[in-house]
Amino acid sequence: MPEESVYDSLQKEGVSRRDFLKLCGVMAGAMGMTSMPPLEKSGLPSSLDVTEAKSVERIAKAMETQPRLPVIWLEFQDCTGCSESLTRANAPTLGNLVLNTLTIEHHEALSAAAGFQVEEAKQQAMEKYAGQYILVVEGSIPTGEHAAYCTVGGRTAEMILEEAAAGAAAIIAIGNCAAFGGLPKAKPNPTNAASVLDLVKDKAVVNLPGCPPIPEAIVGVITHFALFGVLPELDKLNRPMAFYGKTVHDRCLRRPFYEAGKFALTFDDEGAREGWCLFKLGCKGPTTYNACASIRWDSGLSFPVQSNHPCLGCSEPDFWDGPGFYQGLSAPINRPNATAVGAAAAAGVVAGVAAGAANKAKKKQANEKEE
Numbered sequence: 001m002p003e004e005s006v007y008d009s010l011q012k013e014g015v016s017r018r019d020f021l022k023l024c025g026v027m028a029g030a031m032g033m034t035s036m037p038p039l040e041k042s043g044l045p046s047s048l049d050v051t052e053a054k055s056v057e058r059i060a061k062a063m064e065t066q067p068r069l070p071v072i073w074l075e076f077q078d079c080t081g082c083s084e085s086l087t088r089a090n091a092p093t094l095g096n097l098v099l100n101t102l103t104i105e106h107h108e109a110l111s112a113a114a115g116f117q118v119e120e121a122k123q124q125a126m127e128k129y130a131g132q133y134i135l136v137v138e139g140s141i142p143t144g145e146h147a148a149y150c151t152v153g154g155r156t157a158e159m160i161l162e163e164a165a166a167g168a169a170a171i172i173a174i175g176n177c178a179a180f181g182g183l184p185k186a187k188p189n190p191t192n193a194a195s196v197l198d199l200v201k202d203k204a205v206v207n208l209p210g211c212p213p214i215p216e217a218i219v220g221v222i223t224h225f226a227l228f229g230v231l232p233e234l235d236k237l238n239r240p241m242a243f244y245g246k247t248v249h250d251r252c253l254r255r256p257f258y259e260a261g262k263f264a265l266t267f268d269d270e271g272a273r274e275g276w277c278l279f280k281l282g283c284k285g286p287t288t289y290n291a292c293a294s295i296r297w298d299s300g301l302s303f304p305v306q307s308n309h310p311c312l313g314c315s316e317p318d319f320w321d322g323p324g325f326y327q328g329l330s331a332p333i334n335r336p337n338a339t340a341v342g343a344a345a346a347a348g349v350v351a352g353v354a355a356g357a358a359n360k361a362k363k364k365q366a367n368e369k370e371e
Contacts, residue, residue, distance in 0.1 A: 007064040024059040059227060069226035070133040072125060072164055073107040076150050076157040077184040077193055078139025081212040082175040083109050088298065089215035102226060105133065108152075119153045126167050134225055135168035137161065137196050140177040140184045144192030161199060170225055171196060171205045174218060176314055179207035179239075186320035197238065206231050207238040211314035216295050217243040237317070239289065248285035248311050251293040254278065267308070278305060282326035284313030 007020060075083070104110065105125035111118045125133065139157075142149035147156035165171060173196035176182040184193035197205050208217055221240055224232050232240040249255060257263070257277040264271035264278055272278075279286070285293075288311050292303040305311055310326065313319040323329065 005064055005067060007060075021056060021060060024056045068103050069222075070125060070129040071102050071104045071107075071136060071222070072122060072133050072168075073104060073110075073136040074138065074160060074164060075108055076137070076139035076141050076161070076178075077182075077191065078175065078177055080109055080138070082138045082178075082210075082218070083107070085210075085212035085215045086218050087215075089219045102222065105129070116153075126164060130167040132169055133167070134222065135164050135171045136174055136222075137171060137178045138174050140181050140191075140193035140195060141199060142184070142191035143194050143199075144190070149191040158199065161196070165200045165203055168203060169229075170231055171200060171203050172208060172221060173197065173205055173238075174208045175213055176209045176211045176319065179209040179237075180317040182211065183320055185318075204231055205238055206234060206240060208243075209237075209239065209315040209317075210290065211312075211319075213315075214243065214291055214295055214297065217291065235289070239315070243291045243295075244289040244315065246289065246291070246294075248288045248290055248293050248305065252285055252305055253293065254305060272308060275308075278308075278310045280328040281310050282324060282328055283310035284316070284319070284322070284329070285311040287329065288313040288316055290315040 073083075106118070106122040108118065111121075113121060139150075141147075141157045141161055143158060147158040150157040152160060173179045177184060177193075178196050181189075181193050181195050181198075184191055185195075197207070206221060208221060210217070217240070220242065221232060224230075232242055235241055235244060237244075249258070252258075254275060254277045257271075257275070258279060262271060262274075262276040263280040264276045265280055266272065267281065277283070283305065285305060292311070293305065296303045296306070312325050313322060316322075
């Protein structure tokens with residue numbers, strides 16, 4: 001990891017001060033930052049409002065003083081979908097993130113080396129940057145049959161995680177598999193898959209669940225730690241509040257139809273064609289905390305509900321073993337890890353459906369009376 005700051009490396013590449021501040025603004029958006037304590041003036045554009053200017057100012061100061069962050073990325077029981085998600089990040093792009101903010105010291109899928117060479121490089125990086133690097137874990141960790149279901153270089157995933165976690169400054173469990181066990185942990189869970197938090201108890205761990213997570217959430221959390229040396233504010237499930245503080249339902253474009261009691265009953269009925277609420281088709285948006293409806297996917301193009309498919313709840317624990325992907329919620333989800341807010345949201349959904357049905361019945365009676 002070079003001793004020069006991120007800004008120093010950018011200057012060497014010919015990046016102007018103006019473009020540097022633009023990059024800081026993009027990063028502020030990626031990190032979900034809304035307010036920051038005031039710092040000295042940095043020559044920021046006058047077009048920025050006060051809140052945005054403070055965020056950009058804080059990031060600019062950090063990039064002028066902080067060195068690039070070393071990252072060690074491990075993959076266990078996964079499909080590499082989370083790494084694929086990161087490559088589609090738009091704010092900032094993966095290229096900007098890797099070249100200007102991070103130094104990815106180890107990533108099996110992205111490495112040019114293979115075999116003993118890549119394993120030696122990982123060991124050297126862990127020794128050189130002990131206590132400094134951020135550890136990203138993708139995939140669940142099998143613990144059954146002496147953890148033999150996933151081995152790399154002749155060593156079990158559990159052994160590799162324990163070794164890498166010992167020298168990490170912080171750990172990011174990326175994707176539902178690493179955060180909550182994901183698909184490998186679904187019944188009957190033959191490998192006895194575990195999450196990172198199931199095994200690591202003495203380190204700061206942030207969960208970025210999703211199948212896969214939103215790329216901007218990945219970039220935002222990594223960049224936040226890279227620049228400020230601390231993890232962002234987390235909820236009870238160790239998820240960053242900036243990206244998991246609201247439900248998909250809270251900001252869903254179909255919510256007005258939910259409030260009006262208008263629901264699609266099949267994927268090809270009048271309601272589906274008119275864009276009505278997908279709650280009765282199994283949408284888990286009211287109990288799923290994620291930024292899909294606001295950030296969306298593919299550079300803000302769309303998200304599942306907008307594409308006429310119910311939310312599956314992929315950022316929640318045990319979503320594979322939940323009440324069914326295409327079965328409507330009729331009561332609050334009852335599971336040990338559910339937050340009180342989640343249960344209240346589910347209860348609110350039931351109340352909303354009942355209210356919508358009552359309003360529909362009243363309108364029908366009024367029309368019949370008028371006729």
